[in-house]
Amino acid sequence: MTQINEQQTYYDIAVIGGGINGVGIANDAAGRGLSVFLCEKDDLASHTSSASSKLIHGGLRYLEHKEFRLVREALAEREVLLAKAPHIIRPMRFIMPHQPHLRPAWLIRTGLFLYDHLGKREKLAGSHLVEFDPYTSPLKTEITRGFEYSDCAVDDSRLVILNAMQAREKNATVVTQTRCISAQREHGLWNIQFENEQGIYQIQAKALVNAAGPWVAQFIKQELQLKSQYGIRLIQGSHIIVPKIYDGDKAFIMQNDDQRIVFAIPYLNQYTMIGTTDREYLADPNNVEISQQEIDYLLDVSNDHFKVQLTQADIIQTFSGVRPLCDDESDNPAAITRDYTLALSQDHENDAPLLSVFGGKLTTYRRLAESAMVHLQKFFPNAGKAWTEKSLLPGAENLVSVDGLVLEIQNKIKGLDHETSSRWAHAYGTYTWKFLNHSTSVHELGQDFGHGLYAQEVDYLVDQEWAITSQDILKRRSKLYLKFTEAEIQALDEYLLELHERRLQKDVA
Numbered sequence: 001m002t003q004i005n006e007q008q009t010y011y012d013i014a015v016i017g018g019g020i021n022g023v024g025i026a027n028d029a030a031g032r033g034l035s036v037f038l039c040e041k042d043d044l045a046s047h048t049s050s051a052s053s054k055l056i057h058g059g060l061r062y063l064e065h066k067e068f069r070l071v072r073e074a075l076a077e078r079e080v081l082l083a084k085a086p087h088i089i090r091p092m093r094f095i096m097p098h099q100p101h102l103r104p105a106w107l108i109r110t111g112l113f114l115y116d117h118l119g120k121r122e123k124l125a126g127s128h129l130v131e132f133d134p135y136t137s138p139l140k141t142e143i144t145r146g147f148e149y150s151d152c153a154v155d156d157s158r159l160v161i162l163n164a165m166q167a168r169e170k171n172a173t174v175v176t177q178t179r180c181i182s183a184q185r186e187h188g189l190w191n192i193q194f195e196n197e198q199g200i201y202q203i204q205a206k207a208l209v210n211a212a213g214p215w216v217a218q219f220i221k222q223e224l225q226l227k228s229q230y231g232i233r234l235i236q237g238s239h240i241i242v243p244k245i246y247d248g249d250k251a252f253i254m255q256n257d258d259q260r261i262v263f264a265i266p267y268l269n270q271y272t273m274i275g276t277t278d279r280e281y282l283a284d285p286n287n288v289e290i291s292q293q294e295i296d297y298l299l300d301v302s303n304d305h306f307k308v309q310l311t312q313a314d315i316i317q318t319f320s321g322v323r324p325l326c327d328d329e330s331d332n333p334a335a336i337t338r339d340y341t342l343a344l345s346q347d348h349e350n351d352a353p354l355l356s357v358f359g360g361k362l363t364t365y366r367r368l369a370e371s372a373m374v375h376l377q378k379f380f381p382n383a384g385k386a387w388t389e390k391s392l393l394p395g396a397e398n399l400v401s402v403d404g405l406v407l408e409i410q411n412k413i414k415g416l417d418h419e420t421s422s423r424w425a426h427a428y429g430t431y432t433w434k435f436l437n438h439s440t441s442v443h444e445l446g447q448d449f450g451h452g453l454y455a456q457e458v459d460y461l462v463d464q465e466w467a468i469t470s471q472d473i474l475k476r477r478s479k480l481y482l483k484f485t486e487a488e489i490q491a492l493d494e495y496l497l498e499l500h501e502r503r504l505q506k507d508v509a
């Protein structure tokens, strides 16, 4: 946890929530010269923003729901984000097997024509028809035709962390494991109270941004004791991870009889990630987990399409999240709008503003943040202009090619395996050099925790990326949790305990 700076108790903007929308707004505002404070009650990206399908996509199926504004914005963002963070985002081709009884070919062709042309597209290839060779196709032999188009894949939790790092580089204060417990308006400012392991703190801010994701409405009601302008629908989505069921780097978008679609996405070279589901969720968002019904549903959709037949025993991991969607009173969870709504509220003219974020996608976080700043502009007339479209995220600076960086790292560090240098290049980009320092061999990287995780990387994650626990490192800063054994996790926990003690003693001294 970053210590709260007790010297500074006044900020222009306080942001509640360290998911993609909170860090996106904090980063944008800090880059415009505003003083920003962001608090996250758990770890960065510990909720919806690490439980996504990990796509930067226009959302082909939203065309069916006539969400043209959202799709146009999201399509254009694909190339903007790809240029901003080519280490954590990569183009991906998607194959949609044709199921004529579900959607006629003309409908798909029209959808893909719009998809190719609605948003600006320079690097991503367009769509076309594909015929499957029954001998080499991973799909069942009766599936003979389909359509192929482009979107992008992203490391979702690292997108959050890189935005938080950039916000900090622009002087924002970002604190984790710190919950906002209440806030009141007074004399044109917000008095805001926080609680963490060290106690209760208060700051003042001119504007309060509520980016609490699934808790957005609850935060307004309970912590602020105010009325929410919009309702929120919590829609659970779950994924399963299985050993890869086909070779190659393309994803499949499978149409199901219930009109929903499910993705099969190549994941971390060895796995296939299958998801997602859509079901109303009424319990505590902290405790969301996959249900047996969702497992059966995802296995059935996959088994209806692929030659490889999966059973529950094949599942290596599952993950679930809740989409905090703006309530548009749709009966069907899959049809509720995925677009975002920003609600600015002031009870009286001189009241300090509250801006609440309802809904949104990872893909549109940057545009959502720009839009948030437009809403807040009148309160900060001296704030700078929009700047995020052309700026690079941390680690993308001086990055000529990710493959080139993989080789460079491997050449520099003797004895390093390709898998680890590739993981570093894709997670940290050129920031990899920050923790490699002057090392020239794996033997200089400190304790080896297995699977390419060394002490030098762990220290960096603790010092620079707000990591505290082994799960912060294994689940959100990397995806090594899929490989680590209980004993390996314990060794990492012990190291972290000592590291935190050492850091604490240093701080006291």
Ligand SMILES: Cc1cc2nc3c(=O)[nH]c(=O)nc-3n(C[C@H](O)[C@H](O)[C@H](O)COP(=O)(O)OP(=O)(O)OC[C@H]3O[C@@H](n4cnc5c(N)ncnc54)[C@H](O)[C@@H]3O)c2cc1C
Residues within 6 Å of the ligand: 016, 017, 018, 019, 020, 021, 022, 039, 040, 041, 042, 043, 044, 045, 046, 047, 048, 049, 050, 051, 052, 053, 054, 055, 056, 057, 178, 179, 180, 181, 211, 212, 213, 214, 215, 219, 223, 235, 236, 237, 238, 276, 277, 320, 321, 322, 323, 324, 357, 359, 360, 361, 362, 363, 364
């Ligand atoms: C299954 C699924 C698949 C998805 N797939 C995609 C996809 O492929 N592409 C895409 O673009 N989008 C996708 N999305 C949507 C996307 O993940 C979400 O829109 C986005 O992550 C929401 O981010 P957020 O910041 O609003 O919420 P969150 O990530 O949940 O962040 C809110 C944060 O606020 C914190 N918080 C709450 N209350 C407090 C408090 N009082 N004090 C301090 N902190 C607090 C929480 O701990 C939480 O970390 C998917 C969503 C789901 C569920």
